[in-house]
Amino acid sequence: MPRILMERSGEMEVFARIVTDGGFSAAGRSLGLTSSAVSKVLARLEARLGARLLTRTTRAVSLTEEGAAYFEAAQSILREMAEADEAAGSGAIRGSLSVNATLPFGRLVVAPAIPSFLEQNPGVTVSLSFTDDVVDLLAQQADVAVRMGNLPDSALIARKLGQSRRVICAAPDYLARRGTPSTPADLSAHDCLTFNFRRARPGWPVKIDGAVSEQAVAGSIKVNNGETLRQMTLQGCGVARLGYFHVADDIAKGALVPLLETFNPGDLELMHAIYVGGGPAPARVKAFVDHLARWVSSLSLFV
Structure with a gap:
């Protein structure tokens, strides 16, 4: 359980980056990961949630209904985490x-x-x-x-x-x-x-x-x-x-x-x-x- 909890934010960030960047390769480039590594993270996330989040074709990815709901929640959580990091850094505004x-x-x-x-x-x-x-x-x-x-x-x-x-x-x-x-x-x-x-x-x-x-x-x-x-x-x-x-x-x-x-x-x-x-x-x-x-x-x- 502790290992899964530690990985959740990373999985969430990878998933959100796939959506905002428009694909696995683009997300990998911005995160410094290979496309296959990004795909594995998404597969692990979908397996843990028991739901398909993305529909993949040769040209694009699109959100499923469950994926759209999870993406909205993930964006909110990631913003709150970024805000917490900034607040902990002596109040300094960075990024x-x-x-x-x-x-x-x-x-x-x-x-x-x-x-x-x-x-x-x-x-x-x-x-x-x-x-x-x-x-x-x-x-x-x-x-x-x-x-x-x-x-x-x-x-x-x-x-x-x-x-x-x-x-x-x-x-x-x-x-x-x-x-x-x-x-x-x-x-x-x-x-x-x-x-x-x-x-x-x-x-x-x-x-x-x-x-x-x-x-x-x-x-x-x-x-x-x-x-x-x-x-x-x-x-x-x-x-x-x-x-x-x-x-x-x-x-x-x-x-x-x-x-x-x-x-x-x-x-x-x-x-x-x-x-x-x-x-x-x-x-x-x-x-x-x-x-x-x-x-x-x-x-x-x-x-």
């Missing part, structure tokens, strides 16, 4: 931290916040990934992700960091060539730069006589992230609608000009830090989210 954010938020907020976080927590190593694609935290092994907009219901824990209004804008040289729109309807005569991902709205909301409606827009360029959209706008390629936090500095410098502000509906883009729930967050995750929240509150980019 690796993987952070995912959108390109604009990452460039303007997350990256500048990292040096002071590491200065306060020298035992932490940070891995940054900036993309406007929606990231699956478990699949990508991200500890914290920053998401924009409203969040769907999920098992993730979310903490609101801030919010930003949106602004329609264009570069001065574009307006010199094409003229300045004075009403939302004028946008139909302009090259409007938009997003090409599936969750993008087909038009831009505008407020006319107290009522909010959607103005149809079209243009010659569509992109998959806000930073590219900003760059295209700065180069005079057209009119764009972006978060104010993203272009506040460009507007202050005169590189971009806000348009149709009297028709701005005042809708807000919410920003949340999210991480996996199901138990206490590791100290390094909690410390980073707290630090990021303080950092955002110190900036004038958000309302």
